[in-house]
Amino acid sequence: MNGVALAMLAEPLTEIYDPTGTGRVLFAFFVAIAETERENIRETTLEGLNADARKGNHSGRLPIITDNMLYTLLRRRANGESREDIRLDPIIPHW
Template sequence: MLVGYMRVSKADGSQSLDLQRDALLAAGVGADAIYEDQASGKLADRPGLAACLKACRKGDVLVTWKLDRLGRSLAHLVETVTVLNDRGIGLKVLTGQGAEIDTTTASGRLVFGIFASLAEFERELIRERTMAGLSAARARGRKGGRKFALTKAQVRLAQAAMANRDTSVSDLARELGIKPTTLYRYVGPTGELRENGQRVLNARAKRSSAPNRP
């Protein structure tokens, strides 16, 4: 199934989605499978994109007019492409500099692999900088580490809620007191655990199983 996503930066009516909609329809995307946002690409909270990613299932292909309609930054774009790849969802870009990306073809999968490599490279750089920062902090007598934004119960709640296709990501994040981008660090679009969510559950499990000391 083809699922389309389109976006314009302004919601005041000065920009039209017609060009993108026509291109998606011409590419074979059904009118009822097109999601949209009228907001700056720099905003983290884009309900249309969240709903689009949530609706995609394994074997689907996400179609967008240009690559910059999808990602608000290189880091966000790499993260999104990697998540799609992990879920078995294809990506097809119709025009612009990313028009060579079509993961339903061999050459497109090669480009997709480059994105995955970039994501891995970026994560490794972040890890190295974090470890260096923690080492420097310990050398000065300080303990590093950031508190988790969600508790174990909240992670379980988020899992159950995200597994329901009717759940609004924005409403769920608001109920939990966090941003949608933070929520996605703990739980994926279909309720699967992400790294932070797994760490919360593991950390609390270790505490509960530790022997009591007098």
């Protein structure tokens, strides 16, 4: 890790730590804490999404292409229309 250093501004650890030198253990500790926090956030988010799904609420973006749009698109392709002609239809998004 060239050029990376950790500057602790508060007591009792006031110093600049190099990840390849004496600060190696300190860097490893902070990495472990960050990974643990990231996993906690992920688990909490998934629990919330699952709870919403059990209530019938589904989070996230709405589908860009609805089932009706897909049916129309596939029917038009089966009837020989080109992708370009279908793409120019304002109801069908770019694909």
